[in-house]
Each structure stands twice: as C-alpha cells, then as structure tokens.
Amino acid sequence: MLEVKNLVKTFRSGDTTVIAANDISFSVPDGQFASVVGRSGSGKSTLLSLLGALDLPTSGSIVVGDRDITKMRDHELIGYRGRSIGFVFQSYNLVPNLTALENVMLPMEFAKTPKAERIKRGKSLLQEVGLQDDQMGRKPGRLSGGQQQRVAIARALANRPQLILADEPTGNLDATTGKMIFDLLHSLSRKEKTTIIVVTHDLEIAGKTDKTFHLDDGRLVSNNRS
C-alpha cells in the first residue's frame, strides 16, 4: 500500500512561490496500475519525484509499506531509491557510456547483487523486454528510442522494486512504439506484481489503468476513472 497524506511541495523562484503539490492525499493498493494525468505544469513530475524520494516534500507524508519515506535519512533514501523504486523517464536517461546490459546491471551493483547473478538477470530482463542479444552490448547511442526505453524498463525492474514510477514513458515515441512500450510495462508489472504509477498525456492509455488521478495546478481534482 502506498499512502500519500496532505502532500505539499512549494518551489520558490525569486519573488514568486509555486505550489507544485497542493495538499494531495491518495492511496494505491499493492499491485495496482495507476495513472496521473493533467496539463503541462500541473505538478505530475513533482509528485513522482516526491514518491520516488528524489526530492523532499515541504510537508505531508508518504508511507510505503509501513515506512514514511519523508522521515528517512540520506543513506536510507539512497537505499529506498535503489531497491524499492524503479524509474522510467520520458527521455530514457540511460548512462551513455555503458552498454544496454551494463545499464541494467548498474542498479543491481548498487544493491550489492553478486556479479554472476547481475549478468544472468540483466540478460533475461533484456530478453523479456524484447532486446536482441547483439543489441545488449550496444551503448544507448546505437539504439533506437523504443529500444532505449525497453532497456530503461528492464533497468527499472532490475532490483524487483515495489513501485515503478514512469514519467511520460511514451512521450518521445511514435504512437505504435508507445503502445508497445505501455503494454510491456503493463504486462511486466502484472507478472512481477509491482505497483505502477504512470504519468501520461494519452487518455486512451490512462483509460486502461486501474485508477487515474487528475492533477490541476498542484491539486488532485479527482481520482476516478475518466
């Protein structure tokens, strides 16, 4: 269970204060596939960074399992990000100087998984996301956008996280590829029983998820199916 209570995040830039998350409360049961929709600048990415402990909220709490991540110390946050969360970004964000396989193995290295196991799991994950063997040794620059996002999904799954946070994972892809990537995300999370929260513009995609959150100007306006 993911439980968010009275989450507030404000950014101060010069004289103006932006309230990017304005008293947001919701919960997502384990294994659910939820989506977040809203206009650009409505606070979707901010919400994901708070859930993924990439940033600390101004106030409010985020309880994952039985732990409030807003009260964690720095080293605990690093562990939480590495082991409990899998990120998928719009711009893939693979490490450019590492091969596809090395990118997938990196979070496992941080989690101190033995090397042999890292290689084994890395290869099988890449196979699952549909990467060919000869593409595993390539660096991201020599892979297409869709292939890069497949690698990113494999990397997000590497440490068997409780929660996958995907920020517009299909935003840079054409419609067909985007749909394939979304289906992949969907089926893998089903298989691994992972909770997924995906930010999207695509209402068709959002319609396929278990739950949709609408954000407007930092506020959660509805958590019904649209």
Add this chain to the structure above:
Amino acid sequence: MNPVGRGIRNAFRNGVRTGAIVIILGLSIGLSLTMLVAQRAVENKIKSVKSSIGNTITISPAGFTPGSDANNALTSDDLAKVQKLAHVTSVAETLTDRLPTTGSSAPTFGKFGTGSDGGSSTSLTSPITLNAHGGGMGGERFFISGGEGGSLPADFSLPVSFIGTNHPANLTTDYSATIARGAQISGTADSNNALISSQMAVKNNLKVGDTFTAYSAALTVAGIFNTDNQAAQDTVIVSLAALQRLSAQGGVVTSAVATIDSLDNLGNATSAVKSTLGSNADVVSAQEEADNTVAPLNSVKTVSTFSLVGAVVAGAVIILLVMVMVVRERKKEIGVVKAIGGSNLRIMGEFMVESLTLAVLGAVVGLLIGVVGGQPVTKMLVDNSTSNTTTSTQFQRPGGRTFAANAEPNGGFGGRFDAGLRRNSAVEGLRNVKAQIGPGLLLDGFGAAVLIAILGSALSAGLIAKVRPSTVMRAE
C-alpha cells in the same frame, strides 16, 4: 563493469579532449619531476659538501692583510688556550713564509716578497716557472691581484714557500700528497728535517739525506712527496718549531685548524674559540664555511622547490578545471545514477578514478620529460647560480691569502694552505651536481599524479554532492 573500470572508460569518452589534457598535464608533471630531480641533486650535493668539510674551525690572525706590517700575529700561546677548550681534539698550527732564491732579484711586494726577517734566502730554486704558458720574458701573463704590482727583473725566480706545521700529516692530506721517498717528518721536534716535492727535488738535484740552505742554516731532505697540487710543489715543509726558530718568529702562527670531537659541538666550540681569542683572530667554522660554499646551491634548491610546488599546483588546477567541466557536463547523468541508487561516494569514486587515469597518463608523458630534462635543467640552474658567486667567494676569506688565486694556474703564487683556495675548488665541484634519475623517479611521478588527481578532484566532489537527483525529472 566495476566503478574503476567505468572511471577509466569515462576518461576516454572524448578522445581528442583526453589527449589534449594528458599532454598539458604531462608538461606540468614533467616540470614537477624535473624540478624534483634538480632539488634532489642539489640536496645531495649540499649534504656531501657539508660532510666533506668536516668538523673543523679555521683560525687566522684578525684583519690579516697581505703586504702590511701592521698585522696582528697569532701565537702558539693563544692556540694553547684553544687546545684546552672542551671538545677541541687537536689544533694544527702552521706558520708560512717564503724566501727568495739566493742571488735572484725579487720584485717588491711587501712582506711576501722577501720574508719577514729580510735578507734571508734559500739555495732552492722554485720548480715553477712563469712563462710556462708561452708568455714572453717578463711574464706578461703573470697577474697579481691585490698586491702593489712591481716590474719583474729578468733574473727573477719565484720565491720558495716554507711552511712550519705541528701536524705534517694533515698538510700532506690537504695536498693529496704521498711520501714517495724518505719519511714523514715529526711535527713536534725542533729539527732541521724538511719535506720537499718531487718537482723541487728534481729542479734542485736533491735526494733524501741531501741538505740545502735556508735562513743561513742547513736543512736536511727527510722525505720527498708527490702531489698534483701546483701550490704544494714549490713548498718546503718543516716542523712548526723549526720554522719559528729559523725565521726568528718565536711563537708566531699564521693559521690554525682546530678539530672538534663531533659536528654537534661545532657551534658551541666555535663560540668558545671566538671568546677565547677575542678580536685577535678571525675564527671560521667549517660549518660556516660550508654554508658559504653551498649558498648558491641553496638558492637553486629554493628555486626548484618553488617550481616544484608551482608545477604540482598547475597540474592540480588543470585537473580541477577539467573535472569541474566534466561534472557540469554530466550533471543529468549523475542525477540518473543517484536516482537508481548510486551514493555520492560511489559517484565521486568513479570521478576520482577518471581524474587519476588522466593524471597517470600525464605522469607517463611527464616522466619522459623528466628523464630527458632532469640533468640539463639541473646543470643549467646550478651553472647560472654558481657562476655569479664564484669570484666573490674567492675574496671573502679573511686573511686575504687567496689573493693569488687569480694568478695563472701555473703561477702558484701566494697563499697556499688556505681554505679559500680549497673553497674555490669546492665551488668548481659544486657545478658537478649529478642529477639522479632512477626508479625512485617513477614513484615520484606516480606520487605527483596521485596528489594532483586528489587535489584536482576535491572541488568536483563537492559539485557531485550538490547534484539533486530530481534533476532527472526535468525535460531537457
């Protein structure tokens, strides 16, 4: 792929840039090493000069001026007091004099021309001739600095030096002389036994047991020594007591060297000798003398030390700027690694390996520069600084007995058993600084590289810590 491997691989992301950085770093590390080589070489030389000069104190009459009759004399009585001081193990006393060859005309240059008792002469003829260098009669090439120059008569021959000493063995050591025939004389006995050089023996047809005349007395050749020292070749060595008697200078000493039991006591003993003799004498310890001698080298050492520090700092600044640039360039990437569970330390470690890789490659280039440049740069630095001081060093010595050191090498005219003269050769020796380029240099190069890499990564480590993982959420 481990963090070390990634760090090394990251160093080669941009080949052209890496190449440029390595070359610049190589120059800076090469300069560091060159300076290190110079500094080591000079340091070794300073050490060896200091240790070779030893724990002695040179004592000479105060304000001794050649050609003056108003000179204070140092006496054996004064030196007996010195001998009694704590830590003084021995006092080698010498009296120097010179006599013209009987029947030769001599130019007048004060005391040195004719000897203090006036009118004395010797049957010996100096083996040293003035026009040995091809100068015409009259010795155009003869150069007297410091004395009132006189014109040289045609039948002039160089006066013969006499030295009386209570430690003849010290003297022969100073000359690097070996007794070839006969025996060493006693320094304590007041006898007419004398040592002469083999050149003197040949020139005057003398062999061991023969006699010659000096101060109207008959002296016996007790031993004949071989030496390469020009100054020693026209010198007759007798015991101190004998020369004091013969030259009618009872108790007079022209210079003395006190030996101290250990180098640690040299400073104290020097003060004690100074206070015992008061203004009567100039007292210079070997320590001071060594300090004066190595002064030019010390300046080389300073220059090379500053350059060393400067070059290391320059290298560190290069790495620093490069690493700051690299961290800024990869800000997003750092954020991504943090987002997937990488700690600051891990990321910093990777960057450290990257800067080390650059520094080590720079060190390899630098090592080549150091190996090629070490010796010539050392030589250049040493030559420049010692050539400025050689001349002035010659005249620093109180007593002025170095005054003939500027004479033609063959002249050997003037002061002999003189520390000043020895120092001139010491200064020549200073030029002979050998830059050592051994396996130690490899370690130094590696050490410099590590130091540079660590200093240079310090700032980038701070920047890495400041990268917020949430930057990954920003669309670019």
